[in-house]
Amino acid sequence: MAPDEDFGFLRPPSNEEYEPAYRTPSSYNPLDTFRLPMGGVRHYQQQYGDMYFLRLAKLKPAVEQIAAAAWDGFNIAGENARRVDRVLDVRQGELCWVAGTIYMDMPLKPNILDDLTKENFTSAPPPRRAYVDPSNPSATQIMMEDESGRLCLTGAFLSSVHLATGAIIAALGTENSNGEFEVIDIKLPDLPPQPKRWERDETDKNQNGKDAVSKEGGKIAFVSGLGITGASSDTLALELLTDYLLGYTGFSGNDENSPSMNASKITRLIIAGNSLGASVTTDAASAGSDAAAKKKLAPKKYGYDASAYNASPITKLDNFLAEILPSIPVTLMPGEKDPANVSLPQQGIHRAMLPQSRAYCAPPPSGEDKQEPGWFDSVTNPWEGDVEGWRVWGCSGQNVDDVLRYLEFPGEDSSLDTEREESEARLQIMDAMLRWRCGVPTAPDTIWSYPFQDDDPFVLESCPHIFFAGNQPSFKTAMVETDIPLRFDEGNTEMTNGPGTTAARVRLISIPKFKETGELVLVDTETLEAEVIRFGTFAGQEEKK
Amino acid sequence: MDSKMYLAEQVLNEQRTITYRALGRALKVHANRAKQLLFEFHSKENAKKPQSVHATYVISGIQKPPEPPATNGHAKDDEDEVMQSSPYLPSSMPNQDAPSDSLRIASIILAREEDLEDAKATFQSISTIHVYSVQPTALQDLNVLTDVCREVATAYAQDDPLEGGKDWGMIQNRNVKRRTGARPPPPPTASAPKTKTESTVPAKRPFEKSAPAGKTENKPEETKSQSSSAANSQTSSKPAAKPAPKREKSNLFSSFAKAKPKQKTSTPAESATPSGAEDVVLDDASEEEAEELFPNSADTAAAAATRESKKEREEKLKAMMEDDDADDEEMPDADEEPVREPTPIEQPPPSKPAELKEEVTVQGGRRRGKRQVMKKRTVKDEEGYLVTREEATWESFSEDEPAPKKKPAVNVAKGKGAKPGQGNIMSFFGKK
Numbered sequence: 001m002a003p004d005e006d007f008g009f010l011r012p013p014s015n016e017e018y019e020p021a022y023r024t025p026s027s028y029n030p031l032d033t034f035r036l037p038m039g040g041v042r043h044y045q046q047q048y049g050d051m052y053f054l055r056l057a058k059l060k061p062a063v064e065q066i067a068a069a070a071w072d073g074f075n076i077a078g079e080n081a082r083r084v085d086r087v088l089d090v091r092q093g094e095l096c097w098v099a100g101t102i103y104m105d106m107p108l109k110p111n112i113l114d115d116l117t118k119e120n121f122t123s124a125p126p127p128r129r130a131y132v133d134p135s136n137p138s139a140t141q142i143m144m145e146d147e148s149g150r151l152c153l154t155g156a157f158l159s160s161v162h163l164a165t166g167a168i169i170a171a172l173g174t175e176n177s178n179g180e181f182e183v184i185d186i187k188l189p190d191l192p193p194q195p196k197r198w199e200r201d202e203t204d205k206n207q208n209g210k211d212a213v214s215k216e217g218g219k220i221a222f223v224s225g226l227g228i229t230g231a232s233s234d235t236l237a238l239e240l241l242t243d244y245l246l247g248y249t250g251f252s253g254n255d256e257n258s259p260s261m262n263a264s265k266i267t268r269l270i271i272a273g274n275s276l277g278a279s280v281t282t283d284a285a286s287a288g289s290d291a292a293a294k295k296k297l298a299p300k301k302y303g304y305d306a307s308a309y310n311a312s313p314i315t316k317l318d319n320f321l322a323e324i325l326p327s328i329p330v331t332l333m334p335g336e337k338d339p340a341n342v343s344l345p346q347q348g349i350h351r352a353m354l355p356q357s358r359a360y361c362a363p364p365p366s367g368e369d370k371q372e373p374g375w376f377d378s379v380t381n382p383w384e385g386d387v388e389g390w391r392v393w394g395c396s397g398q399n400v401d402d403v404l405r406y407l408e409f410p411g412e413d414s415s416l417d418t419e420r421e422e423s424e425a426r427l428q429i430m431d432a433m434l435r436w437r438c439g440v441p442t443a444p445d446t447i448w449s450y451p452f453q454d455d456d457p458f459v460l461e462s463c464p465h466i467f468f469a470g471n472q473p474s475f476k477t478a479m480v481e482t483d484i485p486l487r488f489d490e491g492n493t494e495m496t497n498g499p500g501t502t503a504a505r506v507r508l509i510s511i512p513k514f515k516e517t518g519e520l521v522l523v524d525t526e527t528l529e530a531e532v533i534r535f536g537t538f539a540g541q542e543e544k545k
Numbered sequence: 546m547d548s549k550m551y552l553a554e555q556v557l558n559e560q561r562t563i564t565y566r567a568l569g570r571a572l573k574v575h576a577n578r579a580k581q582l583l584f585e586f587h588s589k590e591n592a593k594k595p596q597s598v599h600a601t602y603v604i605s606g607i608q609k610p611p612e613p614p615a616t617n618g619h620a621k622d623d624e625d626e627v628m629q630s631s632p633y634l635p636s637s638m639p640n641q642d643a644p645s646d647s648l649r650i651a652s653i654i655l656a657r658e659e660d661l662e663d664a665k666a667t668f669q670s671i672s673t674i675h676v677y678s679v680q681p682t683a684l685q686d687l688n689v690l691t692d693v694c695r696e697v698a699t700a701y702a703q704d705d706p707l708e709g710g711k712d713w714g715m716i717q718n719r720n721v722k723r724r725t726g727a728r729p730p731p732p733p734t735a736s737a738p739k740t741k742t743e744s745t746v747p748a749k750r751p752f753e754k755s756a757p758a759g760k761t762e763n764k765p766e767e768t769k770s771q772s773s774s775a776a777n778s779q780t781s782s783k784p785a786a787k788p789a790p791k792r793e794k795s796n797l798f799s800s801f802a803k804a805k806p807k808q809k810t811s812t813p814a815e816s817a818t819p820s821g822a823e824d825v826v827l828d829d830a831s832e833e834e835a836e837e838l839f840p841n842s843a844d845t846a847a848a849a850a851t852r853e854s855k856k857e858r859e860e861k862l863k864a865m866m867e868d869d870d871a872d873d874e875e876m877p878d879a880d881e882e883p884v885r886e887p888t889p890i891e892q893p894p895p896s897k898p899a900e901l902k903e904e905v906t907v908q909g910g911r912r913r914g915k916r917q918v919m920k921k922r923t924v925k926d927e928e929g930y931l932v933t934r935e936e937a938t939w940e941s942f943s944e945d946e947p948a949p950k951k952k953p954a955v956n957v958a959k960g961k962g963a964k965p966g967q968g969n970i971m972s973f974f975g976k977k
Binding site for chain 2: 018020021022023025026040042043044045235236239240243244246247248249250263264319323325326327328329358359360361363374375519531532533534535536537538
């Protein structure tokens, strides 16, 4: 090999001294939005209805404000649009607008009555591909409800918008002779007010941390769907990822593209769910049917069964974490396949399962006082927090997956086109969630959820800067901004900054499954630009033979 | 040279695969130097005798996009369609195609020596190439390398990454926080039986092992002295500088070529011994973690109190297990009973008080009117768990109230009570 092509390493060793590299420090301030009360205070007997009312109570003022701004004085054929307080107060033939919660009745939605017939099952049913029945689109009914009752929505306009159960909207229209509400236009709550960067930290003690960090741009790394199964074949990309994160491999510093790719700039790794590959849920579900057959053969054993339990996936994950933790702080979110509770918000993977990594955890909670977040933070899913001053809101992907099931999608054939379309749609769903101000709109309808009583934490109170969803089929990113024309009259440009808020900008990221794509997403802490690093092996001729 | 000796022993004699990280760990050299050492070794050996050593390479850089024009055209079409079908998307939704086209996807690709040129051809620009591993034969399956990585991880599990990281070329972090709290030693009673059940847990990299022994303070020093001594002795004789008996094994075996033949036999043994210790730790850890759920008991210093409560809990657990066992055996019965039992009784309820009386004799007190019976009741508690309780309930068996009689019998998912009940039914049939 020519000496000028040695890339620094394809040459005999020199006596060069290697400077130790130091990682850019991380500023981290998680929020406990989704932490459930511990132990005996956590009850599951409440009614889910409260969640919808809380959500409506929170979001109705916001959407009504927007709707009022848009529709005040709206006039069709001499009739002014009138605001109606409750959906049941809508009168036939009157042009009016009303706000409420969307409920979608779909033929293939999981039905509680179906579940009751097999009341005794112990694990989650396998997820359905879609709730829409493509052969019978008219079976889908869209309704709007509030505390007074329900109103059937209809009209050609609805077919041009995507809605999901749980979204709060305002609809303009009139009730027709069938008693259905003919929709002309809808309004969404739109992006919530966005905090400034460092807003929470400025009040905190973190003043010096902020200065240190903001000078040098760092990166936040996102990865999801590590899919560790314990088989040897899936870990080679993981080894390369480990090597990269620890700085053993990487990009040399003399290239124009490399400085930003330097692993020492990565301040934090966020693992967005599904770190383990074996699908516990579906296995258990299928085992459930088998178990009925087995039951007669052998007396059933409860609890830990050494022969059925395979610890190697979680051990591998623990090894991986323990290896990178000395160098990089990690935020670990559970996903649908991880050992955590099924219903959202999933609580963090218990550190007892990660005996090596737990040394980096925060000390066990003692008393009421708020403690420092751990170097290794096993957090909830969804999760919200401040990383490098930016508000980050993310979920392991269940929210997007479930809303997608409400949309008509030719998902059966997996050609390249539909795949592209689907990942496009996923980004649009994420955008829609922000505009609905609800991160998990379909909980508790079609996503299992904790029955919240006093608060609906899925409502986005403040607009995040980074909004991510894990375990998506491919990497996608987009920047979303406050929709100024929607909110304000065109002529009134001074109003664009709004009362006390600046235009919100949100970076949407759909994080691919690492196991399938080998991709790690890096987000710049200054520009919020996203980049991808792909890890893999080159399948050459040897392998093809 | 020490490194050449080592590589020659490992690769040529032992037929092993050596990655740059394995070399770096074994010789305590920086990862970048290890890469160069591997390259030197690879080129020199192949100069002596072609094809004697094979290598794998890691290429990092920007890959060429796969068939760009076709997909782009498609993509644009798709985009249009999507936008049309979903006009709710506000205009501010950026057209993602523009950024995604310019989006840099950097790649880190592992390739065989044989494929190196092909792999390089897929790159638009290459940032670095380095040797990942050397091995005596061409690898058919690159996944073999993960086993090598795992071996390295196991062999050097003792090294504290916080201490040695600098030498290996790991990116250092000044803010790393690690708990050093010593955990209370496991109560002997608990550890003995549990080790057995947990021995199936594969023990990996038990670097935590020394923590419970309270050695965390000593450890850094040890590591330091060792790494320095190892560095000093790198060029000269190694075996002399091995202070810590605990680590002796791994250091000796990995760096000392002559010990080589023994390594294979001793590796399982070595990993077996730590695994025993690890299990204890694991076990202890899980117990302690369970305690941490209750904030008050998290104080690890109050070891004695903890131990006491542990014993108590253990007893409770044992009691629970026994309960469970009883239930386990009876579960099939319980399933069938409700079906079988009520029907015969239900058919002749008013006319057959005599049979019901017999049940009383089996159960205990023989009184007409009321009696107290211990019943096992399974109820859902507030948290949704099924709880089986033994309760003393007053039961009346007067002739005019047959219905409440049956109900308890049906509800009871217990063995001792139900069995005689079954006997009753048989006798009932017999009498008929």
